[in-house]
Amino acid sequence: MFHPQTETFRASAPVYSRHKYxxxxxxxxxxxxxxxxxRLACTMLRDETQAEDAAQETFVRVWKGLGRFRGESSISTxxxxxxxxxxxxxxxxxxxxxxxxxxxxxxxLATAGLDVDALLxxxxxxxxEAVVLFYLEDRxxxxxxxxxxxxxxxxxxxxxxxxxxxxxxxxESKLGTSAK
Numbered sequence: 001m002f003h004p005q006t007e008t009f010r011a012s013a014p015v016y017s018r019h020k021y022x023x024x025x026x027x028x029x030x031x032x033x034x035x036x037x038x039r040l041a042c043t044m045l046r047d048e049t050q051a052e053d054a055a056q057e058t059f060v061r062v063w064k065g066l067g068r069f070r071g072e073s074s075i076s077t078x079x080x081x082x083x084x085x086x087x088x089x090x091x092x093x094x095x096x097x098x099x100x101x102x103x104x105x106x107x108x109l110a111t112a113g114l115d116v117d118a119l120l121x122x123x124x125x126x127x128x129e130a131v132v133l134f135y136l137e138d139r140x141x142x143x144x145x146x147x148x149x150x151x152x153x154x155x156x157x158x159x160x161x162x163x164x165x166x167x168x169x170x171x172e173s174k175l176g177t178s179a180k
Contacts, residue, residue: 026063033076034059036137037083043120043132044087045094054090058083073146080133080147119166127162130155 037058041051061082069078120128126148133139133147134155145152 022066026066029062029066029075029079030059033079037079039136040080040083040129040132041087043128043136044084044125045090046121050090050094054083054086058086061086074143076139077143077146080137080139080143081149084129084147119169122169123162123165126150127158127165130158131162134159 034055038051038055041054041058042048045051045054058079062079065082069075073081120131123131129148130144133144134141139147141152141155144155148155
């Protein structure tokens with residue numbers, strides 16, 4: 001993932017070098033959020049390699065912007081907003097290319113057990129993002145709303161609809177019928 005000893009890190013170090021504890025602060029942030037940002041990127045991008053790239057780019061942006069962080073929101077909300085925007089940039093860039101996964105249809109996953117990852121991937125992008133932030137990253141409604149840049153009521157609606165859709169899929173897989 002992202003390592004403070006890499007060339008990218010050293011090249012951007014003068015941006016924040018005037019702050020005595022910047023490197024230690026950044027290492028602390030990296031240790032605390034590295035896995036969470038990677039999971040968010042994996043969920044949004046559905047590709048581990050691209051998720052690694054997006055997570056690394058997120059932390060480069062965090063490093064460069066650390067001196068401009070105003071504290072109007074929590075540091076986690078700020079980092080997840082940067083991660084989300086980085087992933088959205090990657091998705092926009094990907095739209096112009098056609099990958100092998102779009103040419104060859106992947107086989108359906110076994111429906112014998114509960115596959116949360118498969119259920120998440122069936123959700124619309126915004127709903128999936130809200131579910132990941134709220135349930136997997138333990139963010140509050142307010143933090144999810146700020147991170148996604150939407151009203152809190154919309155977050156609640158997205159989560160309600162996502163739960164409903166996921167429950168319907170589980171019931172459908174268990175009964176073998178449409179449960180809508």
